[in-house]
Amino acid sequence: MNRLFPDPHACRAAAWILRLGLASTTALALSLALIPSWPAAAAPLAQRAPAPARGVNPNAQLGGQVHLPVLNFLGQDDVCRTWIEVQHIGCDPAKAVLIAWGEPGFCPPQAAGPLKVECTGLLRAGSAWNLLGAQVPTGAKSGILFQFRALQLSDLGLASPIGFDDVVADLMCETLFFGVVGDSDDYRRFKKAYDEGLSFAGIDQGIAAGSGGLAVEVLRHCPGDVTPGSEVSSKYDGVAGGHLGTYDPIFGAFGFYVPLIYVEKTGFNSVLYVQNGGLECSSIEIWFKTQDDCLRNRICEIFTLAPGETFQYDPADCVGPDWQGSAWVRGSQRLGIAVDLYGRDTLMTYVAEPQPFAYTIGGPDGVVGVESAPTGEQVAFGPLIYSEYQGWDAGVQVQNLSPVYSSKVKVYFLDRSGDVITTLIDWVCPRGSQTFFLPVVAGLPGAWVGSVRVESQGWWAPGTGSIAGPGVVGVVTLMKYSDAARTDVLEAVAYNLLPEHKSVIWQVGDGPGGTFSGVGLVAVPSLHKDLQGTGVTTELSVMNMVAKPGFTDFAMYIYDQNGLMDFICSKLHDRQVMYINLETWGYVPNGFKGSAIISATFWEHDVFDPRGGFVRNLVGLGAVTVERTGTRLGQDVPGDEAAASRAIPFASEAGFRFCPGGFRPRCPGQPGWRP
Numbered sequence: 001m002n003r004l005f006p007d008p009h010a011c012r013a014a015a016w017i018l019r020l021g022l023a024s025t026t027a028l029a030l031s032l033a034l035i036p037s038w039p040a041a042a043a044p045l046a047q048r049a050p051a052p053a054r055g056v057n058p059n060a061q062l063g064g065q066v067h068l069p070v071l072n073f074l075g076q077d078d079v080c081r082t083w084i085e086v087q088h089i090g091c092d093p094a095k096a097v098l099i100a101w102g103e104p105g106f107c108p109p110q111a112a113g114p115l116k117v118e119c120t121g122l123l124r125a126g127s128a129w130n131l132l133g134a135q136v137p138t139g140a141k142s143g144i145l146f147q148f149r150a151l152q153l154s155d156l157g158l159a160s161p162i163g164f165d166d167v168v169a170d171l172m173c174e175t176l177f178f179g180v181v182g183d184s185d186d187y188r189r190f191k192k193a194y195d196e197g198l199s200f201a202g203i204d205q206g207i208a209a210g211s212g213g214l215a216v217e218v219l220r221h222c223p224g225d226v227t228p229g230s231e232v233s234s235k236y237d238g239v240a241g242g243h244l245g246t247y248d249p250i251f252g253a254f255g256f257y258v259p260l261i262y263v264e265k266t267g268f269n270s271v272l273y274v275q276n277g278g279l280e281c282s283s284i285e286i287w288f289k290t291q292d293d294c295l296r297n298r299i300c301e302i303f304t305l306a307p308g309e310t311f312q313y314d315p316a317d318c319v320g321p322d323w324q325g326s327a328w329v330r331g332s333q334r335l336g337i338a339v340d341l342y343g344r345d346t347l348m349t350y351v352a353e354p355q356p357f358a359y360t361i362g363g364p365d366g367v368v369g370v371e372s373a374p375t376g377e378q379v380a381f382g383p384l385i386y387s388e389y390q391g392w393d394a395g396v397q398v399q400n401l402s403p404v405y406s407s408k409v410k411v412y413f414l415d416r417s418g419d420v421i422t423t424l425i426d427w428v429c430p431r432g433s434q435t436f437f438l439p440v441v442a443g444l445p446g447a448w449v450g451s452v453r454v455e456s457q458g459w460w461a462p463g464t465g466s467i468a469g470p471g472v473v474g475v476v477t478l479m480k481y482s483d484a485a486r487t488d489v490l491e492a493v494a495y496n497l498l499p500e501h502k503s504v505i506w507q508v509g510d511g512p513g514g515t516f517s518g519v520g521l522v523a524v525p526s527l528h529k530d531l532q533g534t535g536v537t538t539e540l541s542v543m544n545m546v547a548k549p550g551f552t553d554f555a556m557y558i559y560d561q562n563g564l565m566d567f568i569c570s571k572l573h574d575r576q577v578m579y580i581n582l583e584t585w586g587y588v589p590n591g592f593k594g595s596a597i598i599s600a601t602f603w604e605h606d607v608f609d610p611r612g613g614f615v616r617n618l619v620g621l622g623a624v625t626v627e628r629t630g631t632r633l634g635q636d637v638p639g640d641e642a643a644a645s646r647a648i649p650f651a652s653e654a655g656f657r658f659c660p661g662g663f664r665p666r667c668p669g670q671p672g673w674r675p
Contacts, residue, residue: 053510053511053512053516053517054500054505054510054511054517055505055510055511055516055517056500056501056502056503056504056505056515056516056517056518056519056649056651057373057374057501057651058501058502058519058648058649058650058651059213059242059650059651059653059656060242060373060374060501061240061242061243061373062089062213062215062240062242062243062648062650062656063213063214063240063241063242064146064147064209064210064212064213064214064241065144065145065146065147065194065195065214065240065241066144066145066214066216066238066239066240066241067142067143067144067238067239067240067241067244067275067277067336068084068142068143068144068145068216068218068238068239068275068336069142069239069273069274069275069310069336069337069338069351070141070142070218070220070273070275070310070312070338070340070349071084071100071136071140071141071142071143071218071220072136072138072139072140072141072220073141073273073310073312074220074222074223074271074340074342074347075271075312075314075340076312078138078139078141079222079223080220080221080222081132081133081136081220081221082132082136082140082218082219082220082221083130083131083132083136083218083219083220083221083534083536084098084130084131084132084136084143084145084216084217084218084219084238085128085130085131085216085217085218085219085525085526085595086120086123086128086129086130086131086145086214086215086216086525087123087126087127087128087214087215087216087523087524087525087595088123088124088125088126088127088128088147088212088214088215089125089126089212089213089214089215089523089597089650089656089658090125090210090211090212090213090656090657090659091125091211091212091657091658091659092149092150092151092210092211092212093122093123093124093125093149093150093151094122094123094147094148094149094150094169094210094212095119095120095121095122095123095147095148095150095169095170095173096119096120096123096129096145096146096147096148096214097117097118097119097120097145097146097148097169097172097173097176098117098118098119098120098131098135098143098144098145099114099116099117099143099144099145099146099176099180099187099308100114100115100116100117100118100136100137100140100141100142100143101114101115101140101141101142101143101308101309101310102115102139102140102141103139103141103309104141104305104306104309104310104311105306105309106304106306107281107304107306108184108185108188108280108281108306108307109184109185111184111281111306111307111309112182112184112306113180113181113182113183113184113185113186113187114180114181114182114183114184114187114308115137115139115140115181116137116140116181117173117176117177117180117181118131118135118136118137119169119170119173119177121561122150123150124559124562124563124564124661125212125563125658125659125660125661126557126559126563126564126595126597126659126660126661127559127560127561127562127563127564127594127595128525128526128559128561128594128595129561130561130593132534141309141310142273142275142308142309142310144277144308145214145216145238146172146194146209147209147210147212147213147214148168148169148172148173148208148209148210149168149169149207149208149209149210150167150168150169150170151167151168151210152165152166152167152168153165153166153167153168153171153203156168156207156208157207158203158204158207158208161202161203162202162203168203168208171203172201172203172208175200175201175203176190179201184306184307184308187307187308188279188307190205191279191307191308192279193205194209195241195279197209211655211656211657212655212656212657213240213650213656214238214240215238215523215525215648215650216237216238216240216525217235217236217237217238217525217526217625217645218235218236218237218238219233219234219235219526219536219627219643220233220234220235220347220349220643221233221629222234222347224345224346224639224640225342225343225344225345226344226345227345227638227639229638230345230638230639230640231629231630231638231639231640232342232345232346232347232639232640233347233627233629233639233640233641233642233643234340234347234348234349234493234494234640234643235349235526235627235643235644235645236338236349236350236351236645237351237496237645237646237648239275239277239336239337239338239351241277242373243336243351243354244277244278244334244335244336244354245334245335245354245355245372246354246357246372246373248355248357248372249359249361249370250357250359250361253330253331253332254330254331254332254333254334254335254354254355255328255329255330255354255355256328256329256330256331256335256337256352256353256354256355257326257327257328257329257352257353257354257355257375257399257401257431257473258272258326258327258328258329258337258339258352258399259326259350259353259397259398259399259433259473259474259475260324260326260339260341260350260397260433260475260477260494261288261315261323261324261325261326261327261339262323262324262341262343263315263316263319263320263321263322263323263324264316264321264322264323265322265323265324267343267344268341268342268343268344269314269316269341269342269343270314270315270339270340270341270342271312271313271314271339271340271342272286272312272313272315272327272329272337272338272339273310273311273312273313273337273338273339273340274302274305274310274311274312274313274329274331274335274336274337275308275309275310275335275336275337275338276305276306276307276308276309276310276331276333276334276335277307277308277333277334277335277336278307278332278333278334278335279307279333280307280332280333281304281305281306281307281333282304282305282331282332282333282335283301283302283303283304283305283331283332284301284302284305284311284329284330284331284332284335285299285300285301285329285330285331286299286300286301286302286313286318286327286328286329287299287327287328287329287330287431288300288315288318288319288325288326288327289325289326289327289328289429289431289432289433290319290323290324290325291324291325291326291432291433291434291435292429292432292434293325293429293432294406294429294430294432297328298318298319300313300317300318305331305333307333315327324435325432325433326397326399326431326432326433328355328431329352336351337351337352338350338351338352339351339352341477341492341494344488344489345489345638345639345640346479346489346491346492346640347492347640347643348477348492348493348494349494349643350475350494350495350496350645351496353375353376353473353496354372354373354375355372355375355401356371356372356373356374356375356376356401356471357370357371357372358370358371358372359371374499374500374501375401375471375473375499376401376471376472376473376499377471377472377499377500377501377506378455378456378457378468378469378470378471378472378500378506379453379454379455379456379499379500379506379507380398380453380454380472380473380474380497380498380499380500380503381451381452381453381454381497381498381503381504381543381545381622382396382451382452382453382454382474382476382495382497382498382624383451383498383541383542383543383545383577383622383623383624383646384449384450384451384476384478384495384541384543384577384579384624384626384644385413385438385449385450385451385452385476385478386447386448386449386450386478386480387446387447387448387449387450388421388438388439388440388441388442389441389442389444389446389448390442390443390444390445390446390447390448390480391440391442391443391444391480391481391482391483391484391490392440392478392479392480392481393437393438393439393440393477393478393479393480393481393486394413394437394438394452394476394477394478395435395436395437395438395476395477395478395479396411396435396436396437396452396454396474396475396476396477396497397433397434397435397436397474397475397476397477398411398428398433398434398436398454398472398473398474399428399431399432399433399472399473399474400428400429400430400431400432400433400456400470400472401431401470401471401472401473402430402431402470402471403430403431404430405430405467405470406427406428406429406430407427407428407456407469407470407472408425408426408427408428408456408457408458408459408469409425409426409427409428409434409436409454409455409456409457409472410423410424410425410454410455410457411423411424411425411436411452411453411454411455412452412453412454412455413438413450413452414450414451414452414453414575414577415448415450416448416449416450416451416576416577416578416579417573417575417576418451418573418574418575418576418577421438421450422438424436424437428472436454440481440484440486441484442484443481443482443483443484445634446634447579447581447633447634449541449577449579450577451543451575451577452476452497454472454474454497455469455506456469456470456471456472457469471499473496473497473499474496474497475494475495475496475497476494476495476496476497477492477493477494478492478493478494478644479491479492480492489640490636490640491636491640491641491642492640492642493626493642493643493644494644495624495644495645495646496645496646497646498545498622498646498649502519502622502649503518503519503545503620503622503649504517504518504519504545504546504618504619504620505517505518506547507547508547508548508607508615508616508618509607509616509618510616511616512616513607513615513616513617513618513619514603514616514617514618514619515600515619515651515652517616517618518545518546518618518619518620518621519619519620519621519622519649519650519651520599520600520603520619520620520621520651521597521598521599521600521621521649521650521651521652521658522542522597522598522621522622522623522647522648522649522650523595523596523597523647523648523649523650524540524595524596524597524598524623524625524647524648525595525648526538526595526625526627527540527558527559527582527592527594527595527596527625528582528592528593528594528627529582529583529585529588529589529590529591529592530590530591530592530593531583531590531630531631531632532590532591533591533593534593535629535630536627536628536629537582537583537627537628537632538582538625538626538627538628539579539580539581539582539625539626539627539628539633540579540580540582540596540623540624540625540626540647541577541578541579541580541623541624541625541626542554542570542572542577542578542580542598542621542622542623543572543575543576543577543578543621543622543623544572544573544574544575544576544577544620544621545575545620545621545622546574546575546603546605546618546619546620547574547575548574548605548606548607548618549573549574549605550573550574550603550604550605550606550618551571551572551573551574551603551604551605552571552572552600552602552603552604552605552619552621553569553570553571553600553601553602553603553667553670554569554570554571554572554598554599554600554601554621555567555568555569555570555598555599555601555665555667556568556570556596556597556598556599557596557597557598557599557660557661557662558588558594558596559594559595559596559597559661560592560593560594561593561594563661564660564661564662565594567662567665568587569601569665569667569668569670572621574605581632581633583632583633597658597660598621598623598647599658599660600619600621601664601665601667601670602667602670602671603617603618603619604617605617605618605619606618621649622646622647622649623646623647624644624645624646624647625644625645625646625647626642626643626644627642627643627644628641628642628643629641629643
């Protein structure tokens with residue numbers, strides 16, 4: 001059959017070779033042997049160089065500077081109470097300084113400047129400080145956290161220029177409090193010095209900031225939009241300085257992707273909070289794309305936005321009612337963007353993803369590559385979905401990062417053991433989005449959980465060459481209804497998917513494997529069991545994202561607000577999900593407020609070559625935290641009591657060392673050597 005009807009890709013390759021003049025039978029046979037399929041035949045007569053090994057790079061979007069696009073506001077109203085959970089990842093003790101802004105106003109030099117400065121207490125490695133109540137200034141709409149070492153000036157060689165000795169973090173807190181509040185120009189000078197490692201107030205900011213970074217979550221409680229007196233909650237990850245986008249050298253500007261926007265759609269609406277993370281005033285364009293419409297965008301804009309300030313944008317000012325879609329944002333400065341999805345007495349929040357790019361540019365020094373930090377790849381993971389049999393709708397909104405090609409996307413919904421519940425597949429327009437939906441089936445009691453995996457797959461149309469699957473990003477939305485008819489929404493959460501560079505290189509890793517091609521460390525800034533005090537308790541979903549058969553042992557280091565308390569050992573098999581409800585852990589006392597770091601300690605997911613030779617051993621952990629206010633899991637209260645965000649993956653490397661603060665755990669049955 002193959003001799004009578006040869007592969008059409010090979011036929012096209014043969015025709016192409018003949019056009020090049022390779023008419024001899026020997027040359028043709030040799031060339032066809034080098035071309036097993038047309039898509040791989042970019043250089044048929046030359047040896048292709050091996051592709052560089054792909055590895056995870058979660059630290060590319062972390063750092064000592066974290067932007068908070070929205071704090072006490074819901075839309076234009078100062079009606080929320082905010083809890084900022086700040087965790088320190090690093091070895092040196094540190095403090096964080098919060099610079100907060102009020103409502104947006106003029107550009108510099110008339111800009112109002114920062115509203116207030118607040119400072120945390122001492123942060124040991126892994127521990128967290130909670131800014132809430134009076135430590136979040138009244139009228140604060142946005143903020144930026146800056147990390148400083150809690151070491152003496154003399155220990156860092158900084159005392160001589162100053163003329164006295166002091167703790168670096170305390171001195172910077174005082175300097176910023178008296179120097180930048182109400183002064184946009186002094187703030188700009190400080191921000192430039194911090195960004196570039198220059199001197200401010202006689203202190204080298206590169207030395208003062210130190211190594212490591214901050215993992216931050218923002219939990220907000222706001223009034224419901226339907227029932228008087230009801231309260232809704234949501235949370236999002238702070239946008240670290242490395243996640244504010246990269247300037248595009250070809251097309252200009254900083255770009256960002258917003259996967260999901262509602263405008264009066266089934267009772268839901270949206271607000272975009274756009275924060276200027278740069279040094280100059282910025283203009284901003286927002287390109288709205290209707291779902292399933294691959295032809296036209298609608299463009300609206302924010303005319304001016306001063307550094308540090310946030311402008312809330314209502315999409316209803318640009319597009320009509322009964323609208324669902326996505327957006328693409330361009331600005332002249334670096335931006336941090338958070339999105340509220342609200343309605344029917346619920347509130348969900350997620351953050352936008354920077355636009356990636358990669359160019360090959362010819363210049364006087366030859367051909368050079370220019371690329372941004374990664375944003376999304378062909379595969380993304382969601383470590384938590386709730387069961388459709390317990391009244392939950394699970395939706396995955398996937399946005400295509402390609403401005404040119406459509407994406408063929410397949411979504412796998414998995415149960416907690418990693419088995420497939422169902423799969424969905426659909427097309428996504430260039431820079432557009434599509435919803436993949438696992439609908440509610442029944443309202444049985446219980447709390448079964450699972451996960452989701454998104455794949456952007458290659459495709460071709462008849463008579464054309466193949467298209468590699470474009471990169472994608474996405475958001476998971478989970479809504480619990482009172483019944484299968486969706487009469488009332490009881491609670492809802494949303495969180496961003498984990499792309500490959502923040503999880504594991506799908507499907508068999510790359511390079512040496514291990515923590516090169518998979519994440520083995522995850523920061524959890526919020527770990528609370530305090531229903532009787534602040535009214536907040538935490539649930540944690542941990543997923544082993546590796547597909548190869550095997551298991552991963554991990555330890556969860558538990559920190560109170562002063563340092564390491566203890567650790568717990570656990571094990572997950574491939575694609576398995578563990579759901580931890582802190583309320584059921586008698587080991588953790590009531591009233592506990594702290595943080596955690598999940599660390600893989602031993603793993604066995606071996607990859608072999610076709611001859612049976614060992615290639616690499618894989619690891620890849622991800623997590624989602626859920627904070628529940630006023631009640632525990634399974635007990636509904638009026639309003640929306642649940643809020644979720646993805647936990648923050650990181651890697652221990654030079655400049656970003658992980659120091660657990662205690663002895664290395666020896667889990668039961670685990671060998672004393674690392675894999």
